[in-house]
Amino acid sequence: MGADLLSAAPLLETRDLAKSFRGLRALRNHAISVREREIVGIIGPNGSGKSTLFNLVTGFLKPTAGAVYLRGQAVTNLPPAQVNRLGIARTFQGTRLFAQLSVLENVLAAAQLRHPSSLPGVLLGLPTARAARQAAENTARELLALTGLEHQANLRAASLPYGDGRRLEIARAMATRPALLMLDEPAAGLNAGETHALAQLIGRLRDRYSVAVIVIEHDMDLVMNLCERVQVLAQGQVIGEGTPAEVQASVRVREAYLGSDDAA
Numbered sequence: 001m002g003a004d005l006l007s008a009a010p011l012l013e014t015r016d017l018a019k020s021f022r023g024l025r026a027l028r029n030h031a032i033s034v035r036e037r038e039i040v041g042i043i044g045p046n047g048s049g050k051s052t053l054f055n056l057v058t059g060f061l062k063p064t065a066g067a068v069y070l071r072g073q074a075v076t077n078l079p080p081a082q083v084n085r086l087g088i089a090r091t092f093q094g095t096r097l098f099a100q101l102s103v104l105e106n107v108l109a110a111a112q113l114r115h116p117s118s119l120p121g122v123l124l125g126l127p128t129a130r131a132a133r134q135a136a137e138n139t140a141r142e143l144l145a146l147t148g149l150e151h152q153a154n155l156r157a158a159s160l161p162y163g164d165g166r167r168l169e170i171a172r173a174m175a176t177r178p179a180l181l182m183l184d185e186p187a188a189g190l191n192a193g194e195t196h197a198l199a200q201l202i203g204r205l206r207d208r209y210s211v212a213v214i215v216i217e218h219d220m221d222l223v224m225n226l227c228e229r230v231q232v233l234a235q236g237q238v239i240g241e242g243t244p245a246e247v248q249a250s251v252r253v254r255e256a257y258l259g260s261d262d263a264a
């Protein structure tokens with residue numbers, strides 16, 4: 001019975017989640033339920049609480065109230081590394097790569113979190129350590145191929161063009177083999193062609209790894225083409241949720257967001 005209840009639980013759920021910064025209510029009464037393999041968009045004007053929501057779910061911020069559940073298990077207040085180990089990976093608005101490491105090493109470092117090998121094992125050349133290292137490298141190389149970065153594997157991350165760096169961030173997040181990938185404005189700074197390719201990449205990752213994706217995005221074409229469901233925030237509150245078509249048709253959403261300059 002307990003196991004049935006757990007397996008019926010959504011992949012991610014927030015309940016009554018809230019965060020205030022010295023009296024400023026950045027997020028309140030937040031609730032969302034995301035299924036396995038679902039691609040969900042979070043949209044809203046600047047300052048509406050989108051990044052705060054990501055920081056709360058991934059452990060970078062502690063909520064003022066409310067709870068976050070992953071497959072029915074409370075992950076509220078856990079540190080980011082533990083949330084990641086339990087299956088949630090994220091990217092940030094700006095790139096946060098290891099600039100001096102190679103492209104492959106960036107992804108490998110993340111993959112090794114998933115396939116850890118003890119230092120004594122590595123130093124002694126134990127077979128288990130070699131197997132873990134090999135598994136991590138296989139994961140890393142597969143992700144570089146999927147993200148179209150295999151030919152840049154040995155370049156320093158710092159030398160990558162901007163768009164490639166953004167894809168490397170995604171490869172690195174995926175290397176921890178999450179059940180949920182959270183992308184914070186992945187199309188920011190990309191041109192139309194790169195944005196189109198990004199949407200295809202996110203779809204491929206979902207198909208290949210059965211990962212669910214939550215994406216914060218201002219690029220409406222990306223949101224409308226990619227997302228199966230969209231939640232709209234304004235001033236820290238959910239003001240709409242539905243299919244992209246439903247959200248686009250909502251008068252309340254249009255007034256709060258789509259008609260504003262932010263949607264341009």
Ligand SMILES: Nc1ncnc2c1ncn2[C@@H]1O[C@H](COP(=O)(O)OP(=O)(O)OP(=O)(O)O)[C@@H](O)[C@H]1O
Nearest residue numbers: 021024025026044045046047048049050051052053
């Ligand atoms: N660490 C912080 N300390 C104080 N205030 C903060 C902090 N982080 C966010 N805020 C405030 O909380 C509100 C929500 O910010 P948040 O970054 O979540 O919005 P957003 O929807 O992600 O905006 P954007 O689209 O500009 O990234 C804003 O008023 C912001 O100034």
